[in-house]
Amino acid sequence: MKTISIEKRSTYLASGTLGLIVSAVYIALTSKLPFGTMDRPGAAVFPFFVSIAMIFGSLATLWEGFRMDRLQKIELPFAEDLYRVLALVALLAGYAAVLQWLGQLLAGFVFSAVLMRVLSRTAWWRIVIYSFVLSAVIDLLFVRFLSVPLPKGMIGW
Amino acid sequence: MGSVDGILYGFSVVFTWYNLLAAFAGAFAGTAIGVLPGLGPTAGIAMILPLSYSFEPTTGLIMMAGMYYGAMYGGSTTAILVNMPGEAGSIMTCVDGYEMTKRGRSGAALTIVAVGSFIGGTFATLGVMLFAPLLADFTIEFGPIEFFAMAAGGLLLFSRISGGTLAAGIFPMAIGLMLSTVGQEAVSGVYRYTFGFVDLSLGIELVAVVVGVYGVAEIMTVMESQHDQPAPVKVKLRQLLPNREEWRRSIAPYARGTVVGFVLGLLPGPHTTISSFISYRLEQAVSRYRNELGTGAVEGVAAPETANNAAATATMVPLLSLGLPFGAVTALMLAAMMVQGVQPGPMLVMAHPEIFWGLIASMYVGNVMLMLLNIPMIGVWVSMLRIPAHIFLPAILLLAMIGAYSVNNSMLDVGVLIVMGVLGYLMRKCDFQLAPLVIGLVLGPLIEKDLREGLFMSLGDISAFWTSPVAIVIWLLVLVTWLIGPIRSLIARFNRRVERSDQFETTD
Numbered sequence: 285m286k287t288i289s290i291e292k293r294s295t296y297l298a299s300g301t302l303g304l305i306v307s308a309v310y311i312a313l314t315s316k317l318p319f320g321t322m323d324r325p326g327a328a329v330f331p332f333f334v335s336i337a338m339i340f341g342s343l344a345t346l347w348e349g350f351r352m353d354r355l356q357k358i359e360l361p362f363a364e365d366l367y368r369v370l371a372l373v374a375l376l377a378g379y380a381a382v383l384q385w386l387g388q389l390l391a392g393f394v395f396s397a398v399l400m401r402v403l404s405r406t407a408w409w410r411i412v413i414y415s416f417v418l419s420a421v422i423d424l425l426f427v428r429f430l431s432v433p434l435p436k437g438m439i440g441w
Numbered sequence: 442m443g444s445v446d447g448i449l450y451g452f453s454v455v456f457t458w459y460n461l462l463a464a465f466a467g468a469f470a471g472t473a474i475g476v477l478p479g480l481g482p483t484a485g486i487a488m489i490l491p492l493s494y495s496f497e498p499t500t501g502l503i504m505m506a507g508m509y510y511g512a513m514y515g516g517s518t519t520a521i522l523v524n525m526p527g528e529a530g531s532i533m534t535c536v537d538g539y540e541m542t543k544r545g546r547s548g549a550a551l552t553i554v555a556v557g558s559f560i561g562g563t564f565a566t567l568g569v570m571l572f573a574p575l576l577a578d579f580t581i582e583f584g585p586i587e588f589f590a591m592a593a594g595g596l597l598l599f600s601r602i603s604g605g606t607l608a609a610g611i612f613p614m615a616i617g618l619m620l621s622t623v624g625q626e627a628v629s630g631v632y633r634y635t636f637g638f639v640d641l642s643l644g645i646e647l648v649a650v651v652v653g654v655y656g657v658a659e660i661m662t663v664m665e666s667q668h669d670q671p672a673p674v675k676v677k678l679r680q681l682l683p684n685r686e687e688w689r690r691s692i693a694p695y696a697r698g699t700v701v702g703f704v705l706g707l708l709p710g711p712h713t714t715i716s717s718f719i720s721y722r723l724e725q726a727v728s729r730y731r732n733e734l735g736t737g738a739v740e741g742v743a744a745p746e747t748a749n750n751a752a753a754t755a756t757m758v759p760l761l762s763l764g765l766p767f768g769a770v771t772a773l774m775l776a777a778m779m780v781q782g783v784q785p786g787p788m789l790v791m792a793h794p795e796i797f798w799g800l801i802a803s804m805y806v807g808n809v810m811l812m813l814l815n816i817p818m819i820g821v822w823v824s825m826l827r828i829p830a831h832i833f834l835p836a837i838l839l840l841a842m843i844g845a846y847s848v849n850n851s852m853l854d855v856g857v858l859i860v861m862g863v864l865g866y867l868m869r870k871c872d873f874q875l876a877p878l879v880i881g882l883v884l885g886p887l888i889e890k891d892l893r894e895g896l897f898m899s900l901g902d903i904s905a906f907w908t909s910p911v912a913i914v915i916w917l918l919v920l921v922t923w924l925i926g927p928i929r930s931l932i933a934r935f936n937r938r939v940e941r942s943d944q945f946e947t948t949d
Contacts, residue, residue, distance in 0.1 A: 295871045296871065300608075310619060317631060322896060322901025323896060323897055324896075325893050325896050327626040327631040331622045333892075334885075335619075337611070337618060338616070338618075340615070341608065341613075341615040344607050345608040348606055358870050361666075368664050368665070369661050372661060373862075376842070376862070377859060379855075380842070380852060380855045383846075396835040396836075396839065399835045403834065415835075418836055419839075422843060426843055426847065434843065434846070434847070
């Protein structure tokens, strides 16, 4: 696997900083909710305590980041390995984007076919067959057998 | 109802065709999940969670429990045959299991593991049968103050000891709690953090989060390296039987593994992983054949696998008697109960004896099924290992996305799945723990409910939360657990200073 190393320290510092920003936004939104009274607490009380936990967690992350040895590294994929992972994320997002339009059968078929191609050098005709069978089996299982209403898309399959 | 009456009642619940089928389906699917890389038991159980809503609560829980300990069985198969643990609890099994395979004893190793898992699971179920009702009786008088302490304190405790540093547990825990506050608040009906989106009023869906952080993130990790899984060796049926010497040497590790696994399974934390590690270390310390460990010793497979199955079963004790999940899987089972309107906690044994005793009885039945499944069907599991990744990974991902969509027929849940998948992947890279996030998401509403009830009953007096003796003990335990790390490093630093000043004095 091709990898690049980044300092674990910087990821902790980034996570802690992001956590503090999120906490600030969360507190700002919580302040708009009703606090109620101490004996009848409102919707804001528990989130208030959660925001304290989030601030504490973010500060702990920052603290550990500052104290961390710079030699501690995280290995991230690089080149083809990274493209493969990014391709997966893009495919997942693409599937979610087109599911309502194409319907499960077609969107699932396209998703499987493209992913199989990313993962292997299998011939296209095999990929088409495998993807078709996979989509059809899932359709049979969920729609016919379990009666789960999956999107049919504009084509209506 | 005593334990004997209870378990007999439980068997009457289990021995119906649909509950037996559920136990079988869960055990079978769990074993397959344990064998195949890319989908662990947590993500697998999350995927059947929506299915479980269509069944009776008992049936759904039986299936989920079957899947959990089935995955423990299945994970050992890849550990032994291809030196890759199918799930975390089988990591130690790789060490001696694969060495046994290299010596042509893979069949014997698989059988020893199957029998050990059966023994560990069965005796741990006996422990659950005896301890869970006692613990439920003890806690029946508890009120919201005590339950708040157990839930919130238990969550803080779990986050600290789930592995890694303080931040590695607390930061994800806080994220999980934040996610749990999204949606319509249960009592006042106020919408929190929905930004006007109707879909968000139902909250962040647990299935989407769990399948994302455990399933999709794991698959992203698998996809980092494009290598074919090594072909597993063929295992012939006649090679399955261990010889007399191997059986004799397995007895003591089975016993030690059962005890270690059961005790650790009662505690919060990654119990299956820890129990298999500690069990292996125990064998290294006390076994007569400890010099052979690491070179294909039977003790190295018998003990850890017995321990991880015993631990997986023992986690049912806090779930059934206290309503507290000490792991991601039991958090999902708790969520399944809550969605079905079953109130978890000490009253479960009285209010829903069919769930309490039915689940315990199903574990006996499930363990028998697994032993009968695993040994003759080893050929089937080995064949599954030959399925190329480019075929089963798209299948798993499609099932994951459709599973997430089907809960509420909402594209938002598919979006959450993808986002949590990326987040889970990045969190793993940075060694943040994922289980506290899931448990925070599940326990958040319960903790809020107990907090509100406690404040209501104490007329707004917040000091009531640390006046109950039970609550005091729990909070002290949390405090000790949190402070023990910093105290030890302070003591170590002090000792180093003393040593250095002694050295300076000596040289002078």
